[in-house]
Amino acid sequence: MSIADSAAPARIPSVSTPTLIWAAALAITAILYVAPNVAPWAAKYPSSAIIPIADWISALMAWLKSNFTWLTRGITDIFNVPLQWAINLLAKGWKYGYGPTAFVFPRLSWVGVCAAFAIAGFAFGGWRLASVAAACMIYVALFGQWESAMLTLALIAISVPLCIVFGAAFGVLAFRKPWVDRAIIEPMLDLMQTMPTFAYLIPMLLLFGNSPVSGMLATAIFAMPPMVRATVLALKRVPHEIDDFGEMVGCTARQKLLRVLLPSGRATMMIGVNQVIMLALNMVIISSMIGAGGLGYDVLLALRALKIGQGMEAGLAIVALAIVLDRLSQAAARQRPAPHVHDLNFVQRNPMLTLAVAILIVTTALSFFVPAFATVPAAIKISTAPWWKATVDWINIHFFDAIEAFRTFLLLYILNPIRDFLVAFPWFGMVLLVGVAAYRLSGARLAVITVLMTLFCAVTGLWEKSMATLYLCGVSALIAALLGIPLGIAASRSDRFAAIMTPILDTLQTLPSFCFIIPVVMLFRVGDVTAMIATVLFAIVPAIRYTNHGIRQIPENLIEAATVSGCTPRQMFWRVQLPLALPEIMLGINQTVLLALSMIIICAMIGTRDLGQEVFIALAKADAGRGLTAGFAIAFIGIVADRLLRASTDRLQSRLGLT
């Protein structure tokens, strides 16, 4: 009797406040969805209430443009000098005079550049890296992409140092003044890293015109965040004792920074440099849209004209360049200072550098007399364009039906329904749900931030487009996760599989986003399906990586304990490994979502109909207000997703007692 008494209250489900809140929010949303007429303003954002943020931004840009022309001109002129110099040195050569009598001082000979890259590879990583570097550069040369590739390289060569210097300076500032970091730099970096690449181009285009300098500046700004972060991290990681040592020998603040702290953090900073280079490559290629030229321009032209073969060739040249730059900068980052011996002159201390410079000079001098050194002779050029075209034609002839069926199936049964569901989603309901989720996961602060950001998408009148973005990004990220997590699990269980996956993932991660579109377009033509597949390919890497790492890093003793207590392998996996790896897997998913978002935006080039398209159109029309507003909306979607995912990871972690 007494047992029944005490059990009775437990049986009546006591409804807790959070459950109530959730239920209420869901109910309101459902009602709005099913019967939008109850409160039309809450279902579809009334166009009369749209805040003209876009117009304000346009006005601000116009004001900047008309009042600061002297400044922008000055900046353009200043940066143009080294930039033109680098472009001439690598790609164009110098031309004095006009017509047939003009004296042309040639660019660096392609033979010499290939050799220099090989020597750099040898110096940093031995014969293996030397052959990789040489092979990639020769590929670029033989496949007729030399001039474009060198133009791209020139832009990178100028923007990367700029990025490193300014990035390190901001990093130092953030390290020195924590409040500046918290109040300004950290939020800026978040915004910069979620802001779509196109959005950087618009203000640059407006302020600096359609020129390589715009592209270079956009690149320098876009690629800066990892350098800032790496610098802060490097400085924070310097052992406390080294810091004390700097004080104890009486360093001034400046000496301590330049001679003690920064050199001690070199290894971490070099990781930042590698990331800067890769981001810069990515951005330089996208900058070709505002007249930077180079490999990206070739891809763009080919894509526009649907010249699959040319697009593929230029795309592969980007891949080759990306691999060279990535491997070289990584190897350079691992370099340790060589034991140096005093009393040696410069040449003796730097034999490789000397050799490379000598070869460059000799080959370039030779190109005055031997044309083969100046330009890649047509006789040894190879074009794979016809071959690619033939392949695609062949696939299309033989598999058209199958591919088309697959495409239609995806579109009709998966993509379109989700799209329709989300686009019709009442904005008020979404804001409510986001707010409740954020509040429950983290607290009032996060709730306010996420609600404001979600509201931004509504009040700017971009709600439908935002939802369209969310739909493509969400579906792609979901598919990437569904494919990536099992692959990661497989990699964690078999060293062999992991060994096979690693180089593939490395390469996927190295490739600029542009490159993913080309092969997919060949098979699926333009549209949402192509965008989705390219995005999945681009975004799948972190899902695999983090899952693999998450499972592998589970402490051995936990596994042993589970084994001893008689877990079957199945139980072990579901009840021990997966739960413990979950926080790490969530981190991977978080990355996947952010990558997917950035890729979806680029897919505007192949005709998606979302915020990306909005930015893309604004870019074509040089409409700063429209482009930046859409850019902010994209960034905010990314930040909301990131914060919510991170908060749930934190919660998960503290529930598992892993923090």
Place this chain on the structure above:
Amino acid sequence: MNDLAPLRDEALSAKDDRPVKLLCKDVWKVFGEGAAAFMAKHNGAPTEEEIAKAKLIGAVRHASLEVKRGENFIVMGLSGSGKSTLVRCLSRLIEPTWGSVELDGIDLLKASPQALIEIRRHRMGMVFQHFALLPHLTVLDNIAFPLSVQGVDRKTREERARKVIDLVGLNGREQFYPRELSGGQQQRVGIARSLAVEPEIWFLDEPFSALDPLIRREMQSELLRLQSVLKKTIIFITHDFDEAIRLADRVAIMKDGQIIQIGTPEELVLHPATDYVAEFTRDVQRAKVMSAARLMRPQLSSIEYGGTIKATDKIASFAARIVGVRKNFLVTSAEGKPLGEVVPDDVIDLLADRDQLREVRA
């Protein structure tokens, strides 16, 4: 036997009239929000409970000490007892929350940043537990680094660096990078580097704690050898009591941020202030810390002595001899004045740990 006490005291308390180099008065370091205001509110003397209630950490509390010029002063305490914090207060690497620190009578805490830089450049050296060598510099450049910070030209500083490299026995390793050296060698670099500026006062924060026991002993001997030549004022941190008594003129024992006793190893062993100190000293071989004066008996002039020793000599230093010849030794003061004698049987008793009785008698 009572007539002996004044003689013994005279021999032992051989007035240390060296000038005070570093004086630290009532130093506190309290970590946490609003620590300074908290200290001011409690007039610089909060109780343990008050600190805990304000959710602060009293890393160093009420620390006073004075270090004489040329003294080996050891700060000993278990990990977390506040040694590093104390020594960082002394060098003002961290600002003490309360109290004063004087170097040669000048208040360090009032020194301007400029003056502090000058003091550190020329008068202080520090050795770190984990070496704190700069990974991107060679041994030679690491050691010359403090000089290069001062703007000393390359030739002079490398010359000086080579001299200290000689001193610590690292010849031939000048062009190595820190990572290419063993732990012991790395710490030699650390020592050489701190000596390159010829500092007057030398802070060593657990310099040998990261080394293997064998290497550690070797480095201790090395330090004693260096000190016999250099005669620096040393403030040496350790958590190892054996190391402390081996190197110390005087030891300060710390516990939970407080200095609970300061004294020579002998005083600590014979008169531990608390059970905590007694716990440390229990396993110490007394012969190593006790001086001849402690075993001294009144002189019987008729006897022929087997040898002569100073009152301050450690018993371990002549135990083998006196037990070997089995004759009484004459004990003299530092100036050679006869004070009394030591009997072999007493030494044997002491070595066999049978001296408890005598202590009571004394």
